[in-house]
Each structure stands twice: as structure tokens, then as C-alpha cells.
Amino acid sequence: MISFSLKVIICLGLIMLISTLVGCKHEEVGTPGAQTKTQLSAQETQALIQAKKDDPNFIIVDVRTPREYQAGHIDGAINIDFYNPSFASQLEQLDRDKEYLIYCRSGNRSGKTYQLMTQKLGFQKVYHLTKGMIDWNRENLPLVR
Incomplete structure (x- = not known):
């Protein structure tokens, strides 16, 4: 017993x-009924960009400095400099009904941006390239120069 x-x-x-x-x-990207995965690898990010390439409501945001952006960025990305004193106010002006993919060099600045957008500014649809351009370049994915 x-x-x-x-x-x-x-x-x-x-x-x-x-x-x-x-x-x-x-979590899976784009699986109906499942919560959408928001923290993405370079390969997952590339797949998301391809899936959303014709969607005008999908915006890619590079939060690196203008110099880093000019050295090479993801096609279609807009640049909002994390170090600019008006950074937060620039984010506040973005349309909260759109979807955003954010990235930086390593994932540090974009990680902080992700937190700001989702936790303080009320954005609902934000994706994050977690290891940034370091991972993107390691995978030899395309850049615009």
C-alpha cells in the first residue's frame, strides 16, 4: 500500500x-486560430515579408541610425532613428491599425522599440526581427544599398 x-x-x-x-x-506565423508569433528569426522575417509584400498595411521600420540604414537595409523599410530625440513622438504618429516589422543591428534597439510600441503606445500588430541585421546578414538575405 x-x-x-x-x-x-x-x-x-x-x-x-x-x-x-x-x-x-x-505559435505559428499566419496559422488561423493560433496566436501570431511576433519574435522572428531572419528566415521567419523573410517569409513574413514575402507573404505581406503586396499589403499596403504592412510597414517595415529600421530603427538604426541613418548612416547604418544607408549602408544597407531591408527593401521597403523606412528609417526612424532610435537615437533621435523625437523617436517616441515619431512612433506615436504611426497608424495603430497597420502591421509593423521592426529591426535594428542586433535586436537590442528594436527590442526596446517593440516593448514601447506594444506595451506603452498600444500597437497590436508588431513583429520583431530578434537578432537584427546580424542574423539577416548571416543568412545572406537581400539588402538595398
């Missing part, structure tokens, strides 16, 4: 396992 304390330990273990499994969610 199993002792009471062993039963309690087994029950607690099962509860922890179930809550861990329930807490995990799998």
Missing part, C-alpha cells in the same frame, strides 16, 4: 507537470 506522503508527492508532481504543459503554447 502506498503511503499518504507518497500519494501527496505524486499528486503534486502531476499538478506541476499539467500546469507546465498548459502554460506552454506553440
Whole structure:
């Protein structure tokens, strides 16, 4: 016969396992009924850009400096300099009904921008190239110079 304390330990273990499994969610880009994945690799970003290439409501935003932008950027991207004193006000002027893909060199500035847009400014549809142009270039994806 199993002792009471062993039963309690087994029950607690099962509860922890179930809550861990329930807490995990799998997200896919563009899967109907699933929550949209917003933190993207370079390859996922390229696939998203291809899927949205004819969508006028999809805007690509490069938050690097103008010099970095001119050295090479993703085709169709607009430049809003993270270090510009009016950066936040420029973001506030963007249409909240549109979808945005944001990126920088490494993902640091764009990560902060993602947080600002989604948590403070109320944007609902924002995608983030998490490792930035470093990952994009590593994958030899196209640039406009």
C-alpha cells in the first residue's frame, strides 16, 4: 500500500507537470486560430515579408541610425532613428491599425522599440526581427544599398 506522503508527492508532481504543459503554447506565423508569433528569426522575417509584400498595411521600420540604414537595409523599410530625440513622438504618429516589422543591428534597439510600441503606445500588430541585421546578414538575405 502506498503511503499518504507518497500519494501527496505524486499528486503534486502531476499538478506541476499539467500546469507546465498548459502554460506552454506553440505559435505559428499566419496559422488561423493560433496566436501570431511576433519574435522572428531572419528566415521567419523573410517569409513574413514575402507573404505581406503586396499589403499596403504592412510597414517595415529600421530603427538604426541613418548612416547604418544607408549602408544597407531591408527593401521597403523606412528609417526612424532610435537615437533621435523625437523617436517616441515619431512612433506615436504611426497608424495603430497597420502591421509593423521592426529591426535594428542586433535586436537590442528594436527590442526596446517593440516593448514601447506594444506595451506603452498600444500597437497590436508588431513583429520583431530578434537578432537584427546580424542574423539577416548571416543568412545572406537581400539588402538595398
